[in-house]
Amino acid sequence: MLLWIKGALTPQEIRDKIMxxxxxxxxxxxxxLEAVHIGEFMTGSxxxxxxxxxxEKNQNTNYxxxxxxxxxxxxxxCDCNNCEKCENLSTWWKEYAKRVDDLILRSNVHDCGRNKSGKCKARFPRTLYDQTEVDSNTGALNVKKGEEWINTLSPPVTYLLRCNSDVTSLLSGTAIKAIVAYISDYVTKPxxxxxxxFDAIRSVFRKKRKGKKNCNTS
Incomplete structure (x- = not known):
């Protein structure tokens, strides 16, 4: 999914303002950017x-x-900070962070599939940044990232969809064109x-025949 924020500056305008x-x-x-997507867990390493x-899995029977x-x-x-509603909301936010981290752990941690040269096809591990950096020459942003084996993601999206997701801010024309081409190719797979x-069907029949022979001989 590609979202274009209405009224947003163009990538070039953003770059000019950053510089x-x-x-x-x-x-x-x-x-x-740090508020809408993260490259790490919410509660720790x-x-x-x-x-x-x-x-929690071992101690909580309702897990x-x-x-x-x-x-x-x-x-x-409620924001009075002195009632049961506020306490319930505070408890919900703590549970929310725990659930998001559990979801990230289950669905967003990369399980590497390397090619013949031993390199990861998805370009993991990713570069880590203790804080968001700005390239003074180009105006490019490297957003804060604390975990090298997960993509950047949006906690609310992860909490709602409960599956793997990758959220990225596209701040260059090249990146936008690349993602449009990727999404178009993905949704129009022939x-x-x-x-x-027919080759797949033949493979299935061959496997069944081999299975029958093995049963007869045994």
Whole structure:
């Protein structure tokens, strides 16, 4: 899915503003990007999340795989900070962070499939950044990233969809063109050629024949 924010600046306008030394646009866009997507877990490192998930699975008899459940809506909003509603909302947010981390652990951690040269086909592990960096020459942004084996993602999207996702801010014309081509190719995949279908059928029949022979000989 590709979303274009209505009224948004063009990639070139964003780059020009980031490069402007007299503007606080750079600080604001960094704050915005770090708020809408992350490259790490919400409650700690991967090892910490694994440990806490394992403890919950063993100790909580009501624990369920979050990828097999529906998201729970938050309780009514209240910001008086001194009532039962506020306490319920605070508890929900803590549970939300735990569930998002559990979902990330189950569905977003890359399980590497390397090619013949030993390199990961999906270009993992990814480069880590302790804080968002701005390339002073090009204006490109490298968003803060704390885990090398997961993509950047949006916690609300992960919580709602409960599956693997990859959320990226596209700040260049090249990146936008590349993702449009990728999505178009993905959603318009042609069906199998006729010869490929018949070859698959033949393989199934061959396996069944071999199975019958083995049964007869035994």
């Amino acid at each position: 402007d030394p007299f503007s606080d646009f750079q600080r604001k866009i960094v704050e915005y 991967m090892d910490k999340v694994k440990h806490e998930v394992e403890i 369920k795989d979050p990828t097999q459940t529906l998201p729970e809506a938050p309780p009514p909003f 069906g199998l050629k006729t010869y490929a279908i």
